[in-house]
Amino acid sequence: MSRTPATLLPFARHALADLRAQAPLVQCITNSVVVNTTANALLAVGAAPAMVDIPEEAEEFAAAASGLLVNLGTPGAEHRAAMHAAVAGAGRAGTPWVLDPVAVGTLPVRTTLATALCAAGPTVIRGNASEILAVAGAGSGGRGVDATEDAESASGAAATLAARTGAVVAVSGPVDVLTDGRDTIRIHNGHPLLTRITGGGCALGAIIAAFTATDTDRLATTAAAVLTYTVAAEIAAERAGSPGGFAVALLDALSTVDGSDLAARAVLS
Numbered sequence: 001m002s003r004t005p006a007t008l009l010p011f012a013r014h015a016l017a018d019l020r021a022q023a024p025l026v027q028c029i030t031n032s033v034v035v036n037t038t039a040n041a042l043l044a045v046g047a048a049p050a051m052v053d054i055p056e057e058a059e060e061f062a063a064a065a066s067g068l069l070v071n072l073g074t075p076g077a078e079h080r081a082a083m084h085a086a087v088a089g090a091g092r093a094g095t096p097w098v099l100d101p102v103a104v105g106t107l108p109v110r111t112t113l114a115t116a117l118c119a120a121g122p123t124v125i126r127g128n129a130s131e132i133l134a135v136a137g138a139g140s141g142g143r144g145v146d147a148t149e150d151a152e153s154a155s156g157a158a159a160t161l162a163a164r165t166g167a168v169v170a171v172s173g174p175v176d177v178l179t180d181g182r183d184t185i186r187i188h189n190g191h192p193l194l195t196r197i198t199g200g201g202c203a204l205g206a207i208i209a210a211f212t213a214t215d216t217d218r219l220a221t222t223a224a225a226v227l228t229y230t231v232a233a234e235i236a237a238e239r240a241g242s243p244g245g246f247a248v249a250l251l252d253a254l255s256t257v258d259g260s261d262l263a264a265r266a267v268l269s
Contacts (some may be wrong), residue, residue, distance in 0.1 A: 003243060005133035005269060008224075008268055009266050012223065012227050012228065013262055015211055016228055016262070017258060018214040018215075020046035022214065023048050024047050024067055025028040025047075025048045025050055025065050026050065026068070026206055026209050027051075027052050027058075027061050027062055027068045027069070028049055028050065028053075029051075029067075029068075029079060029125055030053075030071035030202055030205075031071055034073065034198060035204040037203055038051075038199060038203050042203075042210060043072045044252070044254035044255040047210035054082060056085075058083075059149065062089035062090040062097070063092055065096060067209035067210055067212045068087075068095055069205050070087065070097060070117060071202055072101050072102045072103070072113060073100075075113055083113070085269055086188045091120065096131055096218070098122065098123060098124045098208050099102050099123065100201070101114040101134070102202070103131070104127075104221045105130065105133075106118070106134075106238075111134065118161075118165055121165065121166060122165065123167060123168070123171045123212055123218055124209075124218060125142065125161065125170070126170040126172065126222075127172065128169065128171070129172075129173055132154045132158050132171050133157050136157035136161040138160075150257065151175055151176060152177060154177070155177045155184065158183050160267050167218075168222045169181075172192065172201055177217050178187075178222055178226065186269045188268070189231050189265060189266065191230075191237040191246075193241075194230075197246060207225045207228070208221075208222055210223050216258065223268075228254075229254070230249060232253035232254045232257040235261065236253040239252070
């Protein structure tokens with residue numbers, strides 16, 4: 001379905017309400033730095049986190065979950081095995097899953113892993129501009145987890161990657177760029193403090209996975225997730241202007257943000 005900014009806003013409002021009514025179960029195989037942050041973000045927005053990352057359990061659990069996050073932040077051997085197992089289970093059961101290719105490009109283990117996981121058919125690929133360019137084969141990666149390119153510069157590569165993999169590609173930045181290879185949506189919400197706390201992008205990946213449970217229109221559910229998260233970030237920044245306070249305020253804002261906040265603040269193009 002073709003989506004425009006005019007149709008996305010009412011969709012996002014309904015998707016947020018549906019998420020809270022459903023409380024989708026989201027399996028997270030994520031990096032050790034952000035496990036607590038990611039779980040709390042999911043709980044705050046209304047989802048149920050499950051940090052099931054043991055290889056012997058991951059496949060079975062992914063088949064039963066509402067959504068799956070695979071985050072490459074700290075890809076130790078056991079984590080890598082769990083990722084492959086979970087993706088197999090998700091594929092078998094039709095569970096939507098999000099790939100977050102953290103710091104790919106310059107680091108060989110995670111870059112090879114990202115390539116293999118992309119071939120397994122993720123529902124959504126979310127990363128910063130440098131990560132998306134690297135996964136698409138159009139760049140060499142950023143500076144660790146930090147982007148050295150802006151989201152707009154990665155928009156063409158993101159569309160190509162989406163067309164090649166069948167995934168929605170979400171490029172995070174001051175303006176978020178989302179594409180399914182046909183339609184492209186830009187979300188102009190958010191706040192710079194998201195880059196001053198640990199796990200800002202990782203939590204977004206998990207929330208995107210939660211929103212996939214609300215509808216089969218993957219571009220629209222991804223946009224609803226990004227809009228909800230970035231509007232919550234704006235609300236949090238108004239309550240707390242420093243990184244430490246912002247981290248707490250973001251959880252509070254995720255728990256209270258609603259359709260009226262989205263309608264009042266959304267800037268889409």
